[in-house]
Amino acid sequence: MVQIKPTEVSLEAGNLAEHSAELDDDGRPRRTGTVLTASAHIITSVIGSGVLSLPWAVAQLGWAAGPPVLLVFGGATYYTSTLLAECYRAGGGSDNPDATGARGRRNYSYMEAVRAILGGWKVTFCGVIQYANLAAVAVGYTIAASISMQAVWRANCFHARGHDDACRSSSVPYMIAFGATQIVFSQIPGFHQIEWLSIVASVMSFTYSGIGIGLAVAQTVANGGFRGTLTGVAVGGASGVTVMHKVWSTMQALGNIAFAYSFSNVLIEIQDTIKAPPPSETAVMNKATALSIATTTAFYALCGCMGYAAFGNAAPDNLLTGFGFYEPFWLVDVANAAIVVHLVGAYQVFCQPIYAFVESRAAAAWPESAFISKELRLGPFVPSALRLVWRSAFVCLATVVAMALPFFGSVVGLIGAFTFWPLTVYFPVEMYIKQRAVTRRSAQWICLKALAAVCLVVSVVATAGSIASFVGAFRDFRPFSG
Template sequence: MDVSIELGRQHALESLESFDDDGRMKRTGNMWTASAHIITAVIGSGVLSLAWAIAQLGWVAGPVVMILFAFVIYYTSSLLTDCYRTGDPISGKRNYTYTDAVTSYLGGVKVKLCGFIQYANLFGVAIGYTIASSISMTAIRRSNCFHEKGHKSPCHVSSTPYMIIFGVVEIIFSQIPDFDQIWWLSIVAAVMSFTYSSIGLGLGIVQVIANGGISGSLTGISVGSAVTETQKVWRSLQAFGDIAFAYSYSMILIEIQDTIKSPPPSEAKVMKKATLLSVAVTTFFYILCGCMGYAAFGDEAPGNLLTGFGFYNPFWLLDIANAAIVIHLVGAYQVYCQPLFAFIEKWASQAWPGNEFISKEIRIKLPVSSKSYNINLFRLLWRTGFVIITTIISMLLPFFNDIVGLLGALGFWPLTVYFPIEMYIVQKKVVKWSMKWVCLQILSMACLVISIAAAVGSIAGVVSDLKVYRPFKSSY
């Protein structure tokens, strides 16, 4: 009898140790997994467009803007990490999502506004990543075509089949139940991002050596020879926005922080270290890749170093780089979409409590191992439907990257700057019109102006694309 009681106590203790203070399964994340999530989200294939961005701004403004935005993103992200718990930083109530944090600190109509902007951006990013991955896959086909037929061959390739392939892969990976279980995918994706960034950097260095010097100018692409004054303005605004939004990951910061294991130390301290490491690594790569690409090609820097065919050889190295981009985007898609998946599933379970279709988990034993996998029919159908919809929209609007840029422009200020600052003011009880309050408001207003300017540049890009728009006819 004593043995059975002891065993029962031991089992109860083990069960208790399997859960966190909020009753959820024990979180296992740390600084390294959080950093992997951030780097996967931040260093997208957009890093390869930074050479074009610097070409519009020049040797002075380009690197300066990168460093300024690195500082802004790190600072506002640090403010946001403190909002993960309401009250005490170790024992206070957890905010599982960005919207939960806004609800706790600000409330009212701001919650609905924040939720709409956040999830609209996540939806747009999913479409943008589908398009970006298809561009890299078509680049592999074109690279081999150029190798066989010469650089002057048109080598047109339709992107539609590749979007479908990417969609099928995402349907499979989207069945991973939650954010905490995709840490391995983020690590693989982060490694891939360093792979293709390093290849782009290496090719840029080789090109500079071949040119016998550094190309480019202090003020960027010159008016008259290549662009008109109006085009110079639009391109500069777009470049400014590209650099600003290349750093943006605040919309999923709280969700990443929710994967970190319980204190001590507090999740905020761990997340601040992960943010500092990630932003520092990101900035280092951004400046290296952007500046070296501009040094190699000057005013003629392509929109993407690896798919714009500034480089043609060695073709096999370009293939490796573009394959790495695709693998990275597979992971990045999941990092951005998991918060959206979780939101819809939580809403459905609250709207229809007790509905077995929504809540029942069907355990299936895996044939190749002793482990089993839980399938939820609602999760299976809804996530599959989401991927199918984003894939179809990508095929309909292959220039959707410009619209995603517009969504990013509209989302950058509220999600990355405004809400973190306002929540920090409430949390720390910053006195209105004090020096700190004034400085925070100046920072917020400056970023609002940048968002509006970038939105104008993105709209100009959309208008330009619509002039040659042909549904389902995208080719590169």
């Protein structure tokens, strides 16, 4: 039985002896998460702005490779997610709900799991990659939200002035508005308090994805059939696409698809919201992952393929803001508004681990500091001084970076490509091999290593393409010009 020291019980939990019924085996407030809430968190983090770039990604790959690549990434993400879910508890070997110690110690974050199972330099490597990825996602979501807000204004402008009007506007004010909203929502203490926000965000993701699919189907019918080719965007001809441009775009498309499935970096944090066994947290998480990945893959296939069918090789890099659709303008407005609401929730899902990491380290380093422990009453919020200052500063920094680099497609591809292999494949595989003591050079060991090697090649290729796209976009852009 794991002995819990009194100092491990949080202030919010109260006295362990008096409130044991309200606490879990680790002395923390009893978790209440279920398959439904875990699925909501996953869908909120997975079905994000990346789904809107899928028609463009399929256009680079064509009908022959686009749909299969979507399915392969979905399958690989699901499989490695089940491996990662096995690592929520470390050091135990029993699923007996009455044998808390035998089940192992909980890992509250991705990096804690790496520290408990792998240790050494891999902990630092994981921390740098994970938190850099989460911060980059915050930047990417700020860009995506501003583009959608800007698209609402432009859709109404096109409706009023005609499609030939430039209807130009700066994205900077929209980024500032989104950042201000996130400063408020960032005062929510942690993952356990944002379940409602994830559910709302999940509904919004289905809303705008469904509208995008519906508009693409209508456009396909109006075209009289499917557009596109087996190999995607053609080299030469009227398009003027060079061989190198085709190669770089194909590589970036892989990065965009990888980003669309990105959620492994918050999987452990989501699993930590699930109520205590039975059934085990791993069993519940695997059900939630299967449900979520199956749902998102179906949506991705519909959105990516129908978007490509509607626009062919001319598919925009953002289905709802690239103005492949102008009418009905009000429906496009609803879809873009849903994107913004969804991104408000998704931003929090990805940023809560960053907030928790910094605040827990600060509390451990300066336990007596009034700045860390003192609470400030601000209307309905009661944040600590540290939470108010640190989280607000983080949001402001992410917003400033987004204003300096507002390249949606390039940023999405770069984030997905750079972090897909280490966070989604490498660490889950390595932790599973060590946790389950998989015999070296056994069939299972060889298959797991082969999966990691293949995904590494894909990630390197996609990163190269995304960097080339990013450099090309940056060359012709003036920072903060909107």
